[in-house]
Amino acid sequence: xxxxxxxxxxxxxxxxxxxxxxxxxxxxxxxxxxxxxxxxxxxxxxxxxxxxxxxxxxxxxxxxxxxxxxxxxxxxxxxxxxxxxxxxxxxxxxxxxxxxxxxxxxxxxxxxxxxxxxxxxxxxxxxxxxxxxxxxxxxxxxxxxxxxxxxxxx
Numbered sequence: 001x002x003x004x005x006x007x008x009x010x011x012x013x014x015x016x017x018x019x020x021x022x023x024x025x026x027x028x029x030x031x032x033x034x035x036x037x038x039x040x041x042x043x044x045x046x047x048x049x050x051x052x053x054x055x056x057x058x059x060x061x062x063x064x065x066x067x068x069x070x071x072x073x074x075x076x077x078x079x080x081x082x083x084x085x086x087x088x089x090x091x092x093x094x095x096x097x098x099x100x101x102x103x104x105x106x107x108x109x110x111x112x113x114x115x116x117x118x119x120x121x122x123x124x125x126x127x128x129x130x131x132x133x134x135x136x137x138x139x140x141x142x143x144x145x146x147x148x149x150x151x152x153x154x
Contacts, residue, residue, distance in 0.1 A: 005093065005115040008133060010140035016151035018100035018108035019079040024150050025098060026050050033150065036142045044068065051076045060090065092117035110147060112140050 014021050024030060026049065035041050045057035054073045059066050069089035075097065076082045086094035099111045114136065118129065 005117050006129060008114045008136045009111065010144060011109055011111045012144040013107060014110045014148050014151060015107050017106060018102040020151050021100045021108055021110055021147060022079045024147060034143045034146055036139060047073060050082045092119050110144060
């Protein structure tokens with residue numbers, strides 16, 4: 001019997017068409033733009049694109065606890081959604097789905113849904129669950145703000 005995954009969802013109305021928001025995520029350098037300056041992330045291998053099978057290799061965490069995080073893109077639906085699935089890294093499991101849902105021709109909802117399991121099962125949740133949720137909330141407030149600003153400028 002597996003440990004139930006934790007879920008984090010960030011959702012924002014973005015004043016731009018879903019396709020433009022998707023194109024921003026698909027553009028070269030998007031991951032760097034969406035990484036806050038306070039996050040200790042090094043890009044070891046950048047994915048060629050966000051289509052199924054493309055991989056990103058990151059070095060994450062503060063020294064001396066840095067570790068490789070290998071993610072694979074899956075579930076690519078042009079103009080609408082894609083996911084990053086952890087192949088190896090700091091979590092027991094991690095699936096991050098990026099979804100752009102049209103609200104009108106000029107606005108959409110950007111939703112980031114993350115299903116994850118921390119290492120060490122229930123004790124890991126107890127000790128780290130609140131920390132991960134707080135960290136994700138701050139990260140995605142930054143990412144949604146950067147996205148909204150970037151698509152207004154484009």
